[in-house]
Amino acid sequence: MQDELSPDTKEQLNEATSTWEDWTPSPIGRPTPKQQLGGITNLSFLVTDGPGQWVVRLNSDVTDGGISRSNELAALASAHRAGISPPMVFSNQNFLVSKYCPGDMPTLMDLAEIGSLFADIHSLNVSVPPIDLLTHLEAYQFQVRDMQITPDRDVADCYSRVMAMPKPKITTRVLCHQDLTLSNMIKTNSGIVAIDWEYARQSDPAYDLAVFTYTHELTQKQFSDLLNSYARHEAELPQRVDYFQRVYAMIEIFWSLIRGGEINTGKLRALLDSA
Numbered sequence: 578m579q580d581e582l583s584p585d586t587k588e589q590l591n592e593a594t595s596t597w598e599d600w601t602p603s604p605i606g607r608p609t610p611k612q613q614l615g616g617i618t619n620l621s622f623l624v625t626d627g628p629g630q631w632v633v634r635l636n637s638d639v640t641d642g643g644i645s646r647s648n649e650l651a652a653l654a655s656a657h658r659a660g661i662s663p664p665m666v667f668s669n670q671n672f673l674v675s676k677y678c679p680g681d682m683p684t685l686m687d688l689a690e691i692g693s694l695f696a697d698i699h700s701l702n703v704s705v706p707p708i709d710l711l712t713h714l715e716a717y718q719f720q721v722r723d724m725q726i727t728p729d730r731d732v733a734d735c736y737s738r739v740m741a742m743p744k745p746k747i748t749t750r751v752l753c754h755q756d757l758t759l760s761n762m763i764k765t766n767s768g769i770v771a772i773d774w775e776y777a778r779q780s781d782p783a784y785d786l787a788v789f790t791y792t793h794e795l796t797q798k799q800f801s802d803l804l805n806s807y808a809r810h811e812a813e814l815p816q817r818v819d820y821f822q823r824v825y826a827m828i829e830i831f832w833s834l835i836r837g838g839e840i841n842t843g844k845l846r847a848l849l850d851s852a
Contacts, residue, residue, distance in 0.1 A: 601666050618836075692806025
């Protein structure tokens with residue numbers, strides 16, 4: 578498999594596995610790569626020493642103000658203690674190693690378990706800084722400008738409309754994953770767990786639900802099922818989810834621009850026009 582990797586990636590992966598004696602618990606020998614796993618922001622690899630398997634995530638060097646490695650480690654530790662995330666065995670600024678968790682990506686047929694997972698995450702007592710999501714969005718817009726990327730007029734119009742929306746009153750801040758979509762969940766024999774906590778912050782819980790709802794285009798029935806299993810009754814939660822879907826959509830557009838990806842404002846514009 579290593580022959581298919583770029584020289585830089587091969588060097589990073591070799592550097593990661595060279596630390597195997599410092600992993601807790603440590604393998605019986607230096608693990609070797611078995612296969613490349615999925616990943617959009619970061620590259621991840623399944624490695625093995627024979628009886629044991631781990632996931633090595635090589636951290637992206639793309640500047641992203643939403644990522645905090647210290648927040649991620651704090652959230653990971655708490656989530657693992659609660660049984661909703663695999664254990665981390667080693668980390669530094671360049672990579673993170675966690676125990677491999679066998680399972681499959683859940684589907685929208687699993688909304689009852691997914692809602693409970695959100696509730697479990699939002700119940701964790703973790704000391705990480707809060708995030709102001711409009712300030713975060715504005716920072717992405719500045720990064721796009723500083724990279725001399727010129728968005729088209731439609732992007733600029735959507736951004737202006739999102740920033741002008743009436744901001745709901747936020748009465749609750751909890752630990753939020755901030756990127757919890759189906760691709761960051763694993764359905765195991767003992768339940769659904771969450772991975773990739775690098776965006777974790779204290780925020781309005783409605784934002785987490787908005788990320789999931791927007792990404793997977795939940796119907797009203799599916800959204801109701803999600804909230805029923807979430808079972809945290811908060812004032813105007815559906816309205817706040819609706820608001821944060823638009824904020825998240827704009828964040829995703831700038832995120833894609835920064836990484837050179839394709840963008841489509843049609844889905845966000847439809848939401849804005851329906852307000």
